[in-house]
Amino acid sequence: MSLRFSQEIKLLLAKLANRPIAIAEILQETAARGFSLIISLLVLPFLFPMPPGLAGVMGISCFCLSIQMALGRKSPWLPRRIAQFEFPRSLSQQLLKNVRRIIVWLEKIVRPRWSQLATNPYTWKSNGFCIAWLSILLMLPIPFTNPLPAMAILLLAVATLEADGLLMFIGYLLTLFNTIFFGFIGYALWQAPHLLPNFFK
Numbered sequence: 001m002s003l004r005f006s007q008e009i010k011l012l013l014a015k016l017a018n019r020p021i022a023i024a025e026i027l028q029e030t031a032a033r034g035f036s037l038i039i040s041l042l043v044l045p046f047l048f049p050m051p052p053g054l055a056g057v058m059g060i061s062c063f064c065l066s067i068q069m070a071l072g073r074k075s076p077w078l079p080r081r082i083a084q085f086e087f088p089r090s091l092s093q094q095l096l097k098n099v100r101r102i103i104v105w106l107e108k109i110v111r112p113r114w115s116q117l118a119t120n121p122y123t124w125k126s127n128g129f130c131i132a133w134l135s136i137l138l139m140l141p142i143p144f145t146n147p148l149p150a151m152a153i154l155l156l157a158v159a160t161l162e163a164d165g166l167l168m169f170i171g172y173l174l175t176l177f178n179t180i181f182f183g184f185i186g187y188a189l190w191q192a193p194h195l196l197p198n199f200f201k
Contacts, residue, residue: 035157046146046150059135123168
């Protein structure tokens with residue numbers, strides 16, 4: 001099955017590999033599909049090792065777009081400074097090498113289903129809220145944790161584009177899992193100053 005996501009993400013990555021393209025250009029080109037496609041494109045690098053200094057811009061962009069979804073907007077907008085950010089060509093080429101595996105996997109599991117959930121008027125806002133929360137977790141300076149919220153964001157974005165209610169439900173479960181996981185890390189860090197002195201006695 002060939003998904004709109006796989007077709008369009010390949011096209012965008014191919015263009016990015018030829019020359020640096022600003023986020024604003026991608027938003028113009030993707031129109032109403034911009035939310036899901038640009039969020040997917042922004043979150044894909046978090047699944048693989050990427051150059052330093054990019055996580056902040058991509059995370060903030062993802063958060064801004066998802067907040068607009070949570071508020072019910074249908075047309076994406078970003079502040080000018082963020083919209084002018086250009087994807088480095090080296091990052092685009094790296095993504096092109098790795099993204100094919102993800103697309104092949106997604107094409108096997110994604111399809112329109114659970115239409116009651118997928119087409120519910122509140123689902124768009126719910127997905128936006130979940131992605132916004134996951135974007136915050138994504139930006140936390142905790143080593144080696146980026147792929148967990150990134151995968152949940154990608155599933156929600158693709159499910160939104162492909163009207164896959166089952167995949168959305170799995171995305172909600174992953175959002176809950178991430179919340180518990182990061183909550184546990186936060187609790188462990190909070191308890192660390194009290195536990196360490198006893199540990200070294």
